[in-house]
Amino acid sequence: MARKTETGTGTQAKTTEANTGTRRRKPAPPPSRLRRAAQTLRRWLIRGTAAVVLLTFGWVGLYALVPVPTTAYMIAESRRLGGVERDWVPIEEISIHLQRAAVAAEDANFCLHWGFDMSAIRDAIADGALRGGSTISQQTVKNAFLWHGRNWLRKALEAAITPVMELIWPKRRVLEVYLNVAEFGEGVFGAEAAARHHFGIAAADLTLRQAALMAAVLPNPQARSASAPSDFVDRRARSIADGAATIAADGRDSCFAN
Numbered sequence: 672m673a674r675k676t677e678t679g680t681g682t683q684a685k686t687t688e689a690n691t692g693t694r695r696r697k698p699a700p701p702p703s704r705l706r707r708a709a710q711t712l713r714r715w716l717i718r719g720t721a722a723v724v725l726l727t728f729g730w731v732g733l734y735a736l737v738p739v740p741t742t743a744y745m746i747a748e749s750r751r752l753g754g755v756e757r758d759w760v761p762i763e764e765i766s767i768h769l770q771r772a773a774v775a776a777e778d779a780n781f782c783l784h785w786g787f788d789m790s791a792i793r794d795a796i797a798d799g800a801l802r803g804g805s806t807i808s809q810q811t812v813k814n815a816f817l818w819h820g821r822n823w824l825r826k827a828l829e830a831a832i833t834p835v836m837e838l839i840w841p842k843r844r845v846l847e848v849y850l851n852v853a854e855f856g857e858g859v860f861g862a863e864a865a866a867r868h869h870f871g872i873a874a875a876d877l878t879l880r881q882a883a884l885m886a887a888v889l890p891n892p893q894a895r896s897a898s899a900p901s902d903f904v905d906r907r908a909r910s911i912a913d914g915a916a917t918i919a920a921d922g923r924d925s926c927f928a929n
Contacts, residue, residue, distance in 0.1 A: 762847035768882035775914030776886040782926035842926035869898035
């Protein structure tokens with residue numbers, strides 16, 4: 672009789688353990704509606720970010736090979752003025768004087784940095800951001816891919832795209848695009864159109880003096896004239912010509928000059 676009691680007790684214990692195991696393996700409850708929505712949102716954010724990154728690399732890669740057809744600023748100015756002057760030419764058809772003058776005027780360390788001139792940025796901050804710290808690379812990104820204006824979104828996108836462009840494009844291509852999309856007078860875009868507008872010659876035939884005058888208007892092309900320079904523009908052009916000669920002498924034109 673005692674054995675039967677022990678056997679019954681053991682069977683009952685095993686049944687209890689089995690029931691406990693069954694309860695432990697009980698499937699987790701389905702996620703709440705809010706959790707499912709959060710997971711879906713996260714997936715779409717990841718996919719959207721990946722799509723934006725791929726699109727950016729593709730766009731920058733495309734412009735490494737083909738002329739920039741137009742820009743947001745050109746379109747806006749064309750609507751405002753009823754048309755703009757513009758004629759794309761390869762860098763081989765742009766005077767080396769203008770190449771050096773633009774670099775001397777806007778970004779003397781163009782060949783030495785990777786898109787951002789940290790010393791110029793520090794100087795701009797020290798001066799209360801009254802001076803510009805943008806490199807030719809940053810300006811090219813702003814002109815070719817973005818829009819004009821001082822807001823944090825544009826600056827953030829500029830900061831994100833500039834290293835991508837520097838990674839894909841050689842410096843010579845950066846300068847080529849810059850000189851073809853920069854504004855050299857109200858509604859006058861690119862070196863070729865500007866050379867013909869201001870001096871009646873091709874961009875390839877610009878002298879150092881003419882190139883320096885064109886570079887002198889770059890910070891404020893709608894208020895300055897290369898063909899009818901003010902005293903300020905004349906003085907700035909002389910300084911730029913000296914800077915271009917210095918760049919040629921010390922080799923800071925090595926990334927774009929033949």
